Amino acid sequence: MTVQVSFYSDAADPLHYACRLIRRALAAGKPVGVCVAAAEAARLDALLWSFDAAEFIPHRRWDGATPPAPGEVLLVDDAARLPHRGLLLNLCDGMPGDALAFERVLEVIGQEPERVQAGRARYRVYQQAGAKLDHFSASG
Known part of the structure; x- marks a missing residue:
C-alpha cells in the first residue's frame, strides 16, 4: 500500500489550521494521530478544547500506557x-x-522560512519513497 501525503502550505497559524483538518478527519471516521513537538503540544491541546464552542474534539496527549x-x-x-x-x-x-507506514499523512507547513525548507525536504523524502503526493494552499 502506498501512503497518500497531502501538504498544506502557507498556513498563517499551523496549529489552528490543524484543528480544521482534525475535525474533518474525525468526520471521516479514521483513527487520527498528531505528531507535535512538546513545545507546541500544550497550545494545540488548548486549541482543540476551544476551537469550536459547539463541538468537542476528543483528544489527549498519549503516553502509550492507556488504550x-x-x-x-x-x-x-x-x-x-x-x-x-x-x-x-x-x-x-x-x-x-513510521510515516510511510500510515494510510494517510497530512503535513501542515507554516510561513516561516525554516519551516518551509523543512517541509520541502520532507516532500522530497516522500517523493523518493513513491508516496502519492498532493498540495493545497492553507492561506485561503
Whole structure:
C-alpha cells in the first residue's frame, strides 16, 4: 500500500489550521494521530478544547500506557509510538517516525522560512519513497 501525503502550505497559524483538518478527519471516521513537538503540544491541546464552542474534539496527549478510546485524537511527539496506522497529521519539522507506514499523512507547513525548507525536504523524502503526493494552499 502506498501512503497518500497531502501538504498544506502557507498556513498563517499551523496549529489552528490543524484543528480544521482534525475535525474533518474525525468526520471521516479514521483513527487520527498528531505528531507535535512538546513545545507546541500544550497550545494545540488548548486549541482543540476551544476551537469550536459547539463541538468537542476528543483528544489527549498519549503516553502509550492507556488504550485509546474510539474516535480519540492522540497527540504524540513520535508518530512511531501511535497504536494505529490510519491518519497522521504532522506538525513537526522532522520526518515523522513510521510515516510511510500510515494510510494517510497530512503535513501542515507554516510561513516561516525554516519551516518551509523543512517541509520541502520532507516532500522530497516522500517523493523518493513513491508516496502519492498532493498540495493545497492553507492561506485561503
